[in-house]
Amino acid sequence: MRFSDETLMAYADGELDAATRTAIEAEMAVDPVLTRAIERHRALAGRVQGAYAGVLDEPVPERLTALVAKPTASNVTPLAAHRVARAAVTSRSRLPQWMAVAASLVLGVVVSLFMINESDPWEETAVGLVARGELDTALTQQLASNAGAARIGISFQDRDGAWCRTFHLEREAPVAGLACRSGAEWQLKVMADAGPREDGLQTAGAMPLAVLEAVDAAIAGEPLDADAERAARDGGWQAAPNVAE
Amino acid sequence: MSTPSPVDQVRGQLGEMLPRLRRFARVITRNVHDADDLVQVAVEKALARAAQWRPESRLDSWMFGIMKNAWIDEIRSRRRRDRILAPEEAGLSVGDESAAAREIAMSVQVAMERLPEEQRLAVGLVLVEGLSYREAAEALGIPVGTLTSRLARGREALQAMLGEAR
Numbered sequence: 331m332r333f334s335d336e337t338l339m340a341y342a343d344g345e346l347d348a349a350t351r352t353a354i355e356a357e358m359a360v361d362p363v364l365t366r367a368i369e370r371h372r373a374l375a376g377r378v379q380g381a382y383a384g385v386l387d388e389p390v391p392e393r394l395t396a397l398v399a400k401p402t403a404s405n406v407t408p409l410a411a412h413r414v415a416r417a418a419v420t421s422r423s424r425l426p427q428w429m430a431v432a433a434s435l436v437l438g439v440v441v442s443l444f445m446i447n448e449s450d451p452w453e454e455t456a457v458g459l460v461a462r463g464e465l466d467t468a469l470t471q472q473l474a475s476n477a478g479a480a481r482i483g484i485s486f487q488d489r490d491g492a493w494c495r496t497f498h499l500e501r502e503a504p505v506a507g508l509a510c511r512s513g514a515e516w517q518l519k520v521m522a523d524a525g526p527r528e529d530g531l532q533t534a535g536a537m538p539l540a541v542l543e544a545v546d547a548a549i550a551g552e553p554l555d556a557d558a559e560r561a562a563r564d565g566g567w568q569a570a571p572n573v574a575e
Numbered sequence: 576m577s578t579p580s581p582v583d584q585v586r587g588q589l590g591e592m593l594p595r596l597r598r599f600a601r602v603i604t605r606n607v608h609d610a611d612d613l614v615q616v617a618v619e620k621a622l623a624r625a626a627q628w629r630p631e632s633r634l635d636s637w638m639f640g641i642m643k644n645a646w647i648d649e650i651r652s653r654r655r656r657d658r659i660l661a662p663e664e665a666g667l668s669v670g671d672e673s674a675a676a677r678e679i680a681m682s683v684q685v686a687m688e689r690l691p692e693e694q695r696l697a698v699g700l701v702l703v704e705g706l707s708y709r710e711a712a713e714a715l716g717i718p719v720g721t722l723t724s725r726l727a728r729g730r731e732a733l734q735a736m737l738g739e740a741r
Contacts, residue, residue, distance in 0.1 A: 336727045343701060345708050374734055378702045381683035385598040391611055394597075397618045398590040450720070458693070459721065490651075505718055520716035539627070540640060540716040547644055 333357070335367070342371035451499070452518055461509055461516035469495055469509050469516045470567065473559055483537060484545070484553040485562065493567045494548060496541055498524060506537050508544045511567045520544040582625040588634050589618055595704065599639055602699030603646050605688045613649070617642040633710060639700060640714040686736040694729030697722055702730075 333341075333354060340346050341354050358365045451465035461469055468480035476482070483496035483506075494510040507521035522538035554562060579587070589596075596617065600610035620641055621628070628637055687695055700711035701722075712722040 335731075336723060339727055339730060340708070340723065343708070370734065371730065374730060374737070375702045377683050377737070378687065378698060378733065379705075381687070382598050382601060382699075382703050385601055386594045388594070388597070390593045390597065394593055394611065394614055394618065395590070397615065397622075398586045398593070454721070454724075459717070503718070507716075521718055521721070522713065522716055523718055540713060543627070543640070544644070544716060547648065 333364070338364070338367050339371050342368050342375065452521075457512070457517060459518035459521070461518060465497065465499060465509075466516060469497060471563065473556070473563060475556065485559045486545070486549045486553045487551065488548040489550045491550075491569065493562055494519070494545075496537065496545060498537070506541050508541050508548070510548070511569075519548065580625075581628060581630075582622055584630065585621060585625040585628055585634065589621065589638070592635060592638065593618075595635065596638060596642065599699055599704055600642060602687065602695060602703060603642060603692075613642055613646055616645045616649070620645060635704070636706060636710045636714045639704065639706070640716065643696060643715060683733075683737065686733050689736065690729050690732055694725050694732065697725040698729040698733070701726055 337346070337350065338354070341351060346354070354364070354368075358368070451461065451463040452459050453462050454460075464479040468478050468482065472478050472480065472482050474482045474485070479499065481498040481500070483498065485493065485495045488494050488510055492510045492512065494508060495516075496506065496508050498504065498506045504524045505521050506524035508519045509516040510519055511517075520541055522540040524538055593614070596614045597610060600613045600617075601607070604610045604613055617638060621638060624641075628634060687698065690698065696715060697711060700706045700714060701708065704711075706714065708719050708722055708726075711726075712719045715722065717725075
């Protein structure tokens with residue numbers, strides 16, 4: 331079969347461009363195996379959706395409808411109170427001005443499904459995505475002031491004391507993300523496509539909102555200044571005591 | 576007349592979206608009580624950050640991303656507290672359906688619950704919530720290529736567990 335199962339899946343989900351779609355449909359006319367494979371994808375999608383359809387008919391608990399009905403949430407749980415307080419503190423004040431400006435320009439992601447064929451400098455492992463190759467090297471060695479295959483944005487410690495850094499990787503499909511040190515590796519907490527958007531809502535090189543939000547949620551205290559960044563790098567990103575809490 | 580504030584806009588749309596948020600929360604948490612707690616936390620968070628939402632982007636994708644992050648936070652603090660879920664809390668209830676439909680729904684849900692979280696969320700956003708690959712990738716904060724490979728592996732695993740459709 332000349333189409334990968336991933337391509338057939340994308341066909342069943344209506345995610346293919348017109349040319350590939352036409353090619354598949356021509357092949358389906360003569361290949362019942364292909365037709366069955368696509369039907370199997372569609373049948374599974376239908377079953378999964380059906381399995382959760384009942385939730386939509388359940389009455390919504392009053393504590394949830396009350397949240398969106400009233401101007402202020404009156405019955406905030408302790409957990410939620412903590413979160414709301416933290417969100418209020420972090421949402422505007424902690425990020426440098428340029429990031430706030432970037433956030434206002436940024437929406438998200440536009441990448442065609444078929445642009446992602448470069449070999450990725452990351453790997454999917456049991457603990458999630460982990461940086462490899464040029465990205466791992468840049469995160470470990472580069473300072474924000476250095477140039478390289480990746481550009482390093484801010485560095486900071488998260489609430490568990492782990493070192494985290496934002497990065498921007500120039501490649502055919504540029505990505506930006508947040509990586510945090512775990513043992514001898516950089517775990518990629520968030521990545522988003524960072525190329526310019528066709529609709530002009532995202533400029534090249536801007537940090538995507540998903541990354542900014544992840545920084546916002548993870549950061550303890552302030553981003554490192556240039557001296558602290560250098561010291562952390564020279565120290566080999568050793569685990570350090572938590573700066574906050 | 577001034578246009579409604581971002582908070583009012585978000586609040587208005589969230590009201591209609593609650594059933595869907597509860598459904599995706601069920602996919603994320605695999606537990607009825609945790610699911611509604613997660614919706615509550617995410618809605619509060621969204622209202623506190625309503626100014627960050629751009630009206631030209633989809634509110635549902637934005638909410639799903641907030642829910643995923645809130646859940647990761649919750650898991651992390653749970654591990655810290657070392658709290659273990661009471662066994663009777665686990666497991667999903669299904670809306671009123673015929674016994675046969677219910678049985679099928681349960682088996683699909685059980686299969687979903689066995690998927691690794693990253694695959695479960697990809698399947699939930701695309702197959703259950705109907706997001707495009709691009710929107711789902713954006714909500715999860717991953718590149719589209721990563722999303723498609725998680726989705727493909729999730730589906731393959733589900734297919735293996737469920738066999739052919741009855």
